[in-house]
Amino acid sequence: MNGKRTIEKEINESIQGQSLILDERQGNTKKMFIESYGCQMNFSDSEIVASILANEGYNTTQNLEEADLVLVNTCSIRDKAEQTVRKRLEQYNAVKKINPTMKVGVLGCMAERLKEKFLDEEKIVDMVVGPDAYKDIPNLLKEVEDGRDAINVILSKEETYGDIAPVRLNSNGVNAFVSITRGCDNMCTFCVVPFTRGRERSREPQSILSEIQDLWDKGYKEVTLLGQNVDSYLWYGGGLKKDFVKATEMQKATAVDFAQLLDMCATQFPKMRFRFSTSNPQDMHIEVIETMAKHHNICKYIHLPVQSGSTRILEAMNRQHTREEYMALVDKIYEIIPEISLSQDMIAGFPTETEEDHQDTLSLMEHAKYDFGFMFAYSERPGTLAARKMEDDVPEEVKKRRLNEIIALQQKLGWERTRRFLGQEVEVLIEKESKRSDAHWSGRNSQNTVVVFPKENYKPGDFVMVKVTDCTSATLIGEAVGYAERMQS
DSSP, X not given: OTTOOOXXXXXXXXXXXXXXXXXXXXXXXXXXXXXXXSSHHHHHHHHHHHHHHHTTTEEEOSOGGGOSEEEEEEXXXXXXXXXXXXXXXXXXXXXXXXXXXXXEEEEEHHHHHTHHIIIIIOTTOSEEEOTTOGXXXXXXXXXXXXXXXXXXXXXXXXXOOTTOOOOOOSOOSSEEEEEOEEOOOOOOTTOOHHHHHOSOEEOXXXXXXXXXXXXXXXXXXEEEEEOTTGGGOEESSSSBGGGGGGSOHHHHHHOEEHHHHHHHHHHHOTXXXXXXXXXXXXXXXXXXXXXXXXXXXXXXXXEOOOBOSOHHHHHHTTOSSOHHHHHHHHHHHHHHOTTOEEEEEEEESOTTOOHHHHHHHHHHHHHHTOSEEEEEEOOOOTTSHHHHHOOOOSOHHHHHHHHHHHHHHHHHHHHHHHHTTTTOEEEEEEEEEOSSOTTEEEEEOTTSOEEEEEOTTOOTTOEEEEEEEEEOSSEEEEEEEEEOGGGOO
């Protein structure tokens, strides 16, 4: 991974194409096989789909050959993800020849973008379902069973799936994701999300708190509040964020923003740990930072994508902030929470990027002192404004060199930031067995750094204080010194 760290909203390479497996429901006779690609939102959406289909008589299987229904939840963010899905569809087709009754559906962002192509050109697919149409799957399946292609990619102004309790898939029973917003209003010129996931709308706060209560009752210890842009969360009785200006005085007076939602979560569940992802710098309010500082159980970590350190490039990307505004925000965050960790998304070689722009990116990184990063060379995504209006004019070898310089600097910064914990005691939530040793546990501290330590008598879901004695570039190594008193329930 070249020293890159995955972030919740971003694409975690280790779980791509993972098939989901659930407890079997008595009486269900049909089998479904669900594979997910892309960001954590897609994996969260697959849990919603599994819940809907469990009520339609389907249990999950990991054996593709025996499936009655195969669903692939897709991503359009990067070309690589699309190519992977196309290859999988070819493999499904080979299985379909052996099992002709098997139905294949494409879900998610790619479905929305390539609907006609899937049905007309690639005869493999029976059903195409966009991100807001999952409740319609039972009807679409009936269409398919009657021998018709079925398609619903209509983007909704209301759908938040707040009324569906997701089935937790491939879960460690410790961490869970809870979606709080859908869609995005920020028309960044490099991004397909507003076209594939629609306009921004927020979920009713009570349904969020009820889902967290359910997770707490089941023994979960950490929740990540999830959205394409969580900071723009705004509930005023339903409807799109852009329509808030038309809200009544009462609606405006009783509206709940992200800082208030975060405060409600942390106050109502003082022994549950909270993270959130992803933030957009232009919507990041100081109140959110102050809420984080106020509550011990809100992790001191923000993923704050910037994409470039050059104001000129930020403008070309339609990011609604300058380099100076971003740096001032970072300074403010460090002032309020000195111990915080920050991470970035960075794009190397955006159209028209000069060497000076690239140097601006490197100097901004030095200023922000990121703990982790997620870095890519620019690739044109069909349908985006950049693809329509801008020439992809930075040569590949230049993109590659700039990306390597960004990665090298991030590795250096990451190493320095990891070392700051040496000799400290840090609070760790045990998540799973360490990959390197079955005698060690692995978990993360509040700042999202992985911590590994001998198991002793502790178990997953325990909050433990760990004395840090050593580290690698991205992992802390230490020994447990006892339970974290503040987080004991």
